[in-house]
Amino acid sequence: MAGLDVDGLGRWLRIYAASVAEHQEELTSLDAAIGDADHGANMHRGMAAVVDGLAATPPADPAALLKQTGMVLIRSVGGTSGPLYGTLFLRMASAVGGETALGPETFAKALRAGVEGLVARGKTELGDKTLYDALGPALDALDASLGDGEPLAAALHAASRAADSGRDATTPMVARKGRASYLGERSAGHQDPGATSAALLVAAAAQAVAEGA
Amino acid sequence: MKKLLNDPADLVAESLRGLDRAHPELRVDHENRIIYRADAPVSGKVGLLSGGGSGHEPAHAGFIGPGMLDAVCAGEVFTSPVPDQMAEATKKIDGGAGVLHLVWNYTGDVMNFDMAAELAAAETDTTVEAVVMNDDVAVEDSLFTAGRRGTGAAIAVEKIVGAAAEQGRSLSELADLARRVNDNSRSMGMALTSCTVPAKGSPTFDLPDDEIEIGIGIHGEPGRRRVPLAPAREIAQMLVDPVLADRDFTGGDGVLVFVNGTGATPLLELYLMYGEIAALLEKAGVVPVRTLVGPYVTSLDMAGCSVSITQLDDELLRLWDAPVATSGLRWGM
Structure with missing residues (x-):
């Protein structure tokens, strides 16, 4: 398949918005345990604004769509998630240039650039108990699958499984970044809400590509 | 839950509407959720901007006025405001002497204020400095974590730096003073x-x-x-x-x-x-x-x-005692 064009990327974001809406309470209660009980509400508000924006001002190409998404998230989410997810999409936008359809390698490279931007913004490392603990393994799985000659749908499916494992692996971690870090050892034993919403983002990409095939 | 609410989603917006009506000495930009002095920008004075999530009242809007802050940005409950708000507030209070961002040390607040300073620098010629306030000793291992939180000491920083700003001190002098009060x-x-x-x-x-x-x-x-x-x-x-x-x-x-x-x-x-x-x-x-x-x-x-x-020392004591006229702190005026 050709990859993701502006419709495919829009489908990804709409699926993600629906998934965040569905998991809003779960995200908030995970955040209540080790943070401040607003991750579900903030992500829901942000993704609803992204979907509204796509309908109101349909972007012309992938770069415009990704940039618009990043700006809307930065404007509407606040907290830590706004700048982090916003930076991810803004960096993806810069990475895709003027392409009208993102092939598997381009999409994977853009996603990696986005995650690298997020890591720089958050000054985070693997094992800090953040969304990077889901996204990092997902990127590696995506690259490995594509390297093995798998199509994008299968590679994103593998990435989604890796993100889920990464998310689950945050449970025993002691948080070193964000509000959960204030709890010290007490943050262990709780799944990270950011890693949870990040795993949903990768799952939504897999579903968007599968549905488009 | 038993609270005075219409719809929880409208709480911050509706509270700002009430605040606007209750305090004619303040101005509220409802679209951007910025609260600022009615006489802003004060020409020749460094503008002081703070803000953060809502839910800490009277912080932060209760400390706007002569002798303290020039503006604050209000976020959702317990959620940092966003860079656009902060960049817009920075423009509103720039009286030509620059703007000092007084940032409570929380990951989200620091990131959003960082991005706001980048935006303000890109869009205007306003000089911005930021001081991060982190006084909470409950957070240990601060080298490996998000660092100590900004809590009560921010009131001392905002009051003392606010008084010094009224005296016409420069942006870099005020930033140094803010860091000194925070360190103290x-x-x-x-x-x-x-x-x-x-x-x-x-x-x-x-x-x-x-x-x-x-x-x-x-x-x-x-x-x-x-x-x-x-x-x-x-x-x-x-x-x-x-x-x-x-x-x-x-x-x-x-x-x-x-x-x-x-x-x-x-x-x-x-x-x-x-x-x-x-x-x-x-x-x-x-x-x-x-x-x-x-x-x-x-x-x-x-x-x-x-x-x-x-x-405190002699200077900080005098600045703490200097007149202040805000809804949260008011003396000497």
């Missing part, structure tokens, strides 16, 4: 109960009737440890000990002691706590020369308190 301050807090974020509708954490949280922040996040409920005298000790262990407060010209209520604790109990805390400080050779007792940095409806101690 330490805080520690505790909770008797959790708080209820309206969008969630139930308490953030479960705290049994016979237990308390020590080392809480200002967002209802759980504290460092949980201990059995104890008499106020012992709780005072649990707050004062880590503060005095972290910094020597015996020198200088005495200290400012700020006993803060977290929202649901009556002043009657806060004064009792001040009495216990002052006795402990005096025993340790620390001399309170100024006090502030009351709910100034709240966490919605949380019951509990925090103590902040700021080392």
Whole structure:
């Protein structure tokens, strides 16, 4: 398949918005345990604004769509998630240039650039108990699958499984970044809400590509 | 949940509408959720901008006015405002001498203020400096974490720097002063109960009737440890000990002691706590020369308190005593 064009990327974001809406309470209660009980509400508000924006001002190409998404998230989410997810999409936008359809390698490279931007913004490392603990393994799985000659749908499916494992692996971690870090050892034993919403983002990409095939 | 609400999603917007009507000396930009002095920008004066999540009232809007802040940005409940708001507020209060961002140290606030400074620099020729306030001794290992939280000491920083800004001091002088007051301050807090974020509708954490949280922040996040409920005298000790262990407060010209209520604790109990805390400080050779007792940095409806101690010298004392006219602090005017 050709990859993701502006419709495919829009489908990804709409699926993600629906998934965040569905998991809003779960995200908030995970955040209540080790943070401040607003991750579900903030992500829901942000993704609803992204979907509204796509309908109101349909972007012309992938770069415009990704940039618009990043700006809307930065404007509407606040907290830590706004700048982090916003930076991810803004960096993806810069990475895709003027392409009208993102092939598997381009999409994977853009996603990696986005995650690298997020890591720089958050000054985070693997094992800090953040969304990077889901996204990092997902990127590696995506690259490995594509390297093995798998199509994008299968590679994103593998990435989604890796993100889920990464998310689950945050449970025993002691948080070193964000509000959960204030709890010290007490943050262990709780799944990270950011890693949870990040795993949903990768799952939504897999579903968007599968549905488009 | 039993709260005065219409729809939880409209709480911040509707509260700002009320604030706008109640305070003609302030202006509210409802679209951007910026609250600022009616006479902003004050020509030739450095503009002071702070802000953060809502739910800490009277912080932050209660400290806007002559002698303190020029503007604040209001975020959702316990959520940092966004860069566009901060960049717009920066423009509104730039009187030609630059704008100082006073940032409470939380990951989201720091990131959003960073991005706002980048935006302001790209769009205008406003000079921006930022000082991050981090006074909370409950957070250990601060080299490996998000660092110490900004809590009660921000009131001392904003008041003292606000007074100095009225004297016409430069942006870099004010930034140095803000860092000095922050370095001179330490805080520690505790909770008797959790708080209820309206969008969630139930308490953030479960705290049994016979237990308390020590080392809480200002967002209802759980504290460092949980201990059995104890008499106020012992709780005072649990707050004062880590503060005095972290910094020597015996020198200088005495200290400012700020006993803060977290929202649901009556002043009657806060004064009792001040009495216990002052006795402990005096025993340790620390001399309170100024006090502030009351709910100034709240966490919605949380019951509990925090103590902040700021080392004063002659200059800081004069700036603390200088006139201030805000809805939260008002004297000498």
